[in-house]
Amino acid sequence: MGPRVVLLCSLFGVLLGQGAEQMSIEDCCKDGQSRGNDNEDCASLPLISESTTCRIVQEQCCVTVLEDNMCTTGINMAKDQGACDSLFTNTCEKKTTKMCCDCCLLGKATLEKGLPCDHTLSLGYQCGLVSRACCVHGDADNQTTPTAKTELPNKDETHDNGDNSVLRDQCEGKCAHTCVSNTCTCFKGYKLKPDGKSCEDINECLLGASNCRGGERCINTEGSFRCQREVSCGTGYELTDDNNCKDIDECETGIHNCGPEFECQNTQGSFRCSPKVKCGAGFIQDALGSCIDINECVSQTGPCLRGQICINSVGSYTCQRNSVNCGRGYHLNEEGNRCVDIDECKDPDKVCSGHGCVNLIGSYRCECEAGYIFNSISRICDDINECRHYPGRLCAHKCENTLGSYKCSCTTGFKLSADGRNCDDLNECESNPCSQECANVYGSYQCYCRRGYQLSDIDGMTCEDIDECALPTGGHICSYRCHNTPGSFHCSCPVAGYTLAPNGRSCQDVDECVTATHTCLVDQSCFNVQGGFKCLAFDCPNNYRRVGETGLLPRLQRSDTIRCVKSCQPNDVACVLDPIHSISHTFISMPTFREFSKPEEIVFLRTSVPAYGGYHLSSYDVKFDILEGNVEDAFDIIKRVENGMYVGVVRQVKALIGPLTTVLKLSMRNLTTQGDSGQNIINVHVFVSEFWF
Numbered sequence: 001m002g003p004r005v006v007l008l009c010s011l012f013g014v015l016l017g018q019g020a021e022q023m024s025i026e027d028c029c030k031d032g033q034s035r036g037n038d039n040e041d042c043a044s045l046p047l048i049s050e051s052t053t054c055r056i057v058q059e060q061c062c063v064t065v066l067e068d069n070m071c072t073t074g075i076n077m078a079k080d081q082g083a084c085d086s087l088f089t090n091t092c093e094k095k096t097t098k099m100c101c102d103c104c105l106l107g108k109a110t111l112e113k114g115l116p117c118d119h120t121l122s123l124g125y126q127c128g129l130v131s132r133a134c135c136v137h138g139d140a141d142n143q144t145t146p147t148a149k150t151e152l153p154n155k156d157e158t159h160d161n162g163d164n165s166v167l168r169d170q171c172e173g174k175c176a177h178t179c180v181s182n183t184c185t186c187f188k189g190y191k192l193k194p195d196g197k198s199c200e201d202i203n204e205c206l207l208g209a210s211n212c213r214g215g216e217r218c219i220n221t222e223g224s225f226r227c228q229r230e231v232s233c234g235t236g237y238e239l240t241d242d243n244n245c246k247d248i249d250e251c252e253t254g255i256h257n258c259g260p261e262f263e264c265q266n267t268q269g270s271f272r273c274s275p276k277v278k279c280g281a282g283f284i285q286d287a288l289g290s291c292i293d294i295n296e297c298v299s300q301t302g303p304c305l306r307g308q309i310c311i312n313s314v315g316s317y318t319c320q321r322n323s324v325n326c327g328r329g330y331h332l333n334e335e336g337n338r339c340v341d342i343d344e345c346k347d348p349d350k351v352c353s354g355h356g357c358v359n360l361i362g363s364y365r366c367e368c369e370a371g372y373i374f375n376s377i378s379r380i381c382d383d384i385n386e387c388r389h390y391p392g393r394l395c396a397h398k399c400e401n402t403l404g405s406y407k408c409s410c411t412t413g414f415k416l417s418a419d420g421r422n423c424d425d426l427n428e429c430e431s432n433p434c435s436q437e438c439a440n441v442y443g444s445y446q447c448y449c450r451r452g453y454q455l456s457d458i459d460g461m462t463c464e465d466i467d468e469c470a471l472p473t474g475g476h477i478c479s480y481r482c483h484n485t486p487g488s489f490h491c492s493c494p495v496a497g498y499t500l501a502p503n504g505r506s507c508q509d510v511d512e513c514v515t516a517t518h519t520c521l522v523d524q525s526c527f528n529v530q531g532g533f534k535c536l537a538f539d540c541p542n543n544y545r546r547v548g549e550t551g552l553l554p555r556l557q558r559s560d561t562i563r564c565v566k567s568c569q570p571n572d573v574a575c576v577l578d579p580i581h582s583i584s585h586t587f588i589s590m591p592t593f594r595e596f597s598k599p600e601e602i603v604f605l606r607t608s609v610p611a612y613g614g615y616h617l618s619s620y621d622v623k624f625d626i627l628e629g630n631v632e633d634a635f636d637i638i639k640r641v642e643n644g645m646y647v648g649v650v651r652q653v654k655a656l657i658g659p660l661t662t663v664l665k666l667s668m669r670n671l672t673t674q675g676d677s678g679q680n681i682i683n684v685h686v687f688v689s690e691f692w693f
Contacts, residue, residue, distance in 0.1 A: 023049040023254040025057055031255075032058035034238065036065030037217060048255040067096055068206050068220065074100030075130060075208040078108065100206075103127040107134030133207040189223035236269030261289035282315035329362035355381045371404030396422045413443035436463045452487030479507040479693045494691060497531035507693050513555045527556040529589035530689035534661075538585050540564035543575045561586045581678045589687045596655035599636075603684050605648035605668055611641040621671040624648035628665035629686075631656065635664060650684065658688035 031048055035058075042062035047055060074097040077084060084101035103123065107130065110117060117135035121128075175184035176199045186192050186199035193200055204210045204225040205218035212218045212227035219226050233245035240246050250256040250271040251264035258264045258273035265272045279291035286292055296303050296317040297310035304310045304319035311318045326332055326339035333340050344364040345357035356367030366374050368381035375382045386406040387399035395408035410416055410423035417424045427445075429438035434447035449455055449463035456462040468489040469482035478491030480498070493500050493507035501508045512518040512533040513526035520526045520535035527534045536556060540546050544564040553560065562585040568575035588602055609620045624637045634654040640647055648668060664684040670677045 023051065023054055025054070027253050028054040028057040029061040032061030032063075033065050036062035036069075037219075039066070042066060048253075068203065069217075070096040071100035071126070071130065071206050072208055072218065073097050074102075075104045075134065075206070077101050078104035078134065079208060082108075099127060100130050103130040104134040107131035107136075111135045129203075130207065133202075133209070187223060234269070259289070280315070327362070329364075351379075353380060369404060394421065411443070413445075434461050434463075450487060478505050480691065494531060498691075498693075507691075525553045525556045527587050527589075527685075527687075529687040530591055530693075531691055532689075534687060536587075536685070538562050541583065543568055543572065543578070544583060556587060558587060558589070579679045581680055583681045583683070585683045585685065587685045587687075589689065590652075591689045591692050592658040593652075593655050594692045599651040599653045601649050601651050602635075602686075603650035603664075603666075605637075605650070605666065605682060606642075607646045607648070607668070609646045609670065611644055611646050620677070622646045622648070623667075623669045623671055625667040625669075626650075626664060627667050627681075629662045629684075630664065631660065631662045637666065656688050659690045660686075660688040662686050662688075 028049065028051075032042070032045065035045055036042060040062070042059050045055075045058055045062060048058065049055070074084070077086075077097070078101045082105070084098050084105065103126075106123075106127075107117065110131065111134075117132050123131060175197055177184070177186045177190065179185070184192060184197050184199075189202055189204075190199040191202050192198075201220070201222055202209075203220045205220045210218040210225050210227065216227040216229055219228050228239065229243045233239055236248055236250075237245040238248050247266075247268050248255075249266045251266045256264045256271050256273070258271075261276055262273040263276050265274055275285050275289040277285075277289060277291065279285050282294055282296075283291040284294050293312075293314050295312045297312045302310060303317060308319040308321055311320055329342055329344075330339040331342050332338070341359075341361050343359050344351045345359040351357060351364060352366035355369055355372065358365045358367060364379075366379070366381050368374050371384055371386070372381040373384050374380075383401070383403050385401045386394055387401045391399075394406060397410045397414065398408065400407045400409060408416060408421050410426075413426055413428070414423035415426045416422075425440075425442050427440045429440045429445055432438070433445065436450055436453065437448050439446045439448065447455060447461045447463075452466055452468075453463040454466050456464050465484070465486050467484045468477060469484045471477075477489065479501075480494060481492045483490050483492060491500060491505045491507075497510055497512075498507040499510055500506075509528070509530045510517070511528045513528045518526045518533045518535070520533075524535040524537045527536050541564065543566060545567040547563050547565050548561075564583045566575065566578065566581055586603070590600075590602065593600070605624060607622050609622045622639070624639055626635060626637055632654060634652055634656050635650060636653050637648055637650050640649060648666070650664065650666065664686060666682040666684060668680045668682065670679070
């Protein structure tokens, strides 16, 4: 840092003397260094002098301090962490820090590999200095006994001894500092330049070789360094070398902003600008240092006696006897002996606010523009409120007064017509406010929805889907399942055994026996049930034979009955005595009743027994019983008369939940006065479906 500042000072010191005598080049550099230590933006520093040269020196000294601080951070990171991985942010500050960190790592690597520190790589001036310093200092740290080559002599040390006197004479006068063993060496705090003769300052702060503690900042000096506390003294003060805050004399350094008509007076932490010119009696100094006249006549205590008037003059005043009193609209003439009219219209903007002005003797009148009326009391032009004066006559809907005029507007649902007064209906439907259909009406609009949708109760514009399946009657829309869709619905049936009817709502049973989609074997008969089919096979027991259709029926219907009658072999007494004359099979398929309110008649057993005979007349009677298969006592059998004959009626008296299969074994006994005359067994195969359709 030291050599660069000296170079700038020697280069620009004479130039500053030409136009900025109040600010030296050293002060410009000190200000830049101070602001660099405070981490201010060097490209936008506040100007302390009008000199361009001072601004350049101020900025460059600021940049130098910032670069030194950033480089020191990189060197310390290389020494402490041994890596620069955290410095990949692409900013100017991080690039400088990373460069010094990488170059220091290079110097350490050179030392570890046993290579000379003064390598010939083209690394750039600053990178070469950092690399060489980290290499040399690392070598010094690893040695236990310092040698003459690594220890630099102090500035006050002498090297007079008898052994080296001749060698020293050989390089005397050629070295910048001292000559030792026919070799140029430098004082402590300096290092030898590549020419082997000149010495340059070692930046201990840049190389991280300082011993500053935490909370202190390293500041490089010529041949050494100093540690300074990080203290902010505030505006108007600067930090001294002994860490004290000292007032900055802005007047001496020339950083004040007093104009040429003022002189600078320093104060603690600031300065004051005092006018150079002193005003005489009757004048007062303004903020710019100019002397302006004091109007003594408008002071709080009048300078003239009672009965006199005060006339102000430049720097003084005169008292004149008040002999004439002029009324409003008049003033004394220059001689002060009579009243003359005041022409108020000389400044019409002041008296009539931009309207026309007509001067009158002792007064004036404003010629007001259209929309205004002259107020004779306040003598100004007042705005005419046309909406209040002509209510309902100017605008069709709403009237709003404006300065000098009025403005018409319309209520919601209307727009202002071309004449600016009437209102036309606004077709709101053109802006599509409704989600589906829109109908314009006078002054408004109405939204409505397509079939399957309903208008929202919240905004009255959005059409919401009607969930037909959730309506109170939704359970009766479809026989099985109802599926809501946007704007409609559709019904579905169980996956197997049913198909949707043409009306789209009911479920129809699929007759697998007719469509030949069953899986019955060749020796089985197919009987269609609701939602499926059953494969049935019947053989008559011993001593019984089948009547009617003797072959196998491939398909059984509800009306079909398979009947086996007794057929005894000759001399088979047991068979003859068996009371069961016939065994029959019939079939019925029914749904699961969801609402069961009264008995349901399902099977009718018709007889040929007359109902009006008597035992005393040797007449017949019949008795019906359920022998087996009455699940949950859901069935009963009653006897009644139809067409004069007894009929047995099988009824379902309780609800059964399918799927369920049972065989009702019914008995029909013929009774006479002598007892039972025979018995018939009817097997009713009942198939209850899982569904209610």
